[in-house]
Amino acid sequence: MKLHTLKPAPKSSKTKKRLGRGQGSGGGGTATRGHNGAKSRSGYSQKTGFEGGQMPLQRRIPKFGFKNVNRKEYLPINVDLLQDLSNTHNIDTFTPEVLVAHGFAKSKDSIKILCKGELTAKINVTAHAFSASAKEKIEAIGGTITLL
Numbered sequence: 001m002k003l004h005t006l007k008p009a010p011k012s013s014k015t016k017k018r019l020g021r022g023q024g025s026g027g028g029g030t031a032t033r034g035h036n037g038a039k040s041r042s043g044y045s046q047k048t049g050f051e052g053g054q055m056p057l058q059r060r061i062p063k064f065g066f067k068n069v070n071r072k073e074y075l076p077i078n079v080d081l082l083q084d085l086s087n088t089h090n091i092d093t094f095t096p097e098v099l100v101a102h103g104f105a106k107s108k109d110s111i112k113i114l115c116k117g118e119l120t121a122k123i124n125v126t127a128h129a130f131s132a133s134a135k136e137k138i139e140a141i142g143g144t145i146t147l148l
Helices: 079-089 096-101 132-141
Strands: 075-078 111-114 124-127 144-147
Touching: 075 079, 079 111, 079 132, 111 124, 111 132, 132 144
Parallel strands: 075 111, 124 144
Antiparallel strands: none
């Protein structure tokens, strides 16, 4: 290896053309911006969705429906999952913290217990909401429910 054979690694250096430095440089005059219009002027910034004065797509499309800003989102957990956890880990009391510890929920989730599946173990469940049929199923076996 000699000094005259050294060269930068591939793609490590870019040769950016210097603009607006006179006609002899090849990028002088308009500095590749064209002659007139907003884009040719300094300080230009285009708003997101701007379509050159045409009505933007987001405003052209009809709006419909209703979005309730006070809607409460719940993470659904079925009783068959609680039954499986009860069988495999020998748990009889379920709280959101237990479900978080086993990876079925996140700490910020609101949990709703739903009815899908069979339940044979007597369990105590603490959650943010219960479906009516899940409540009946848990209490029919002798379990307890607690609302948060």
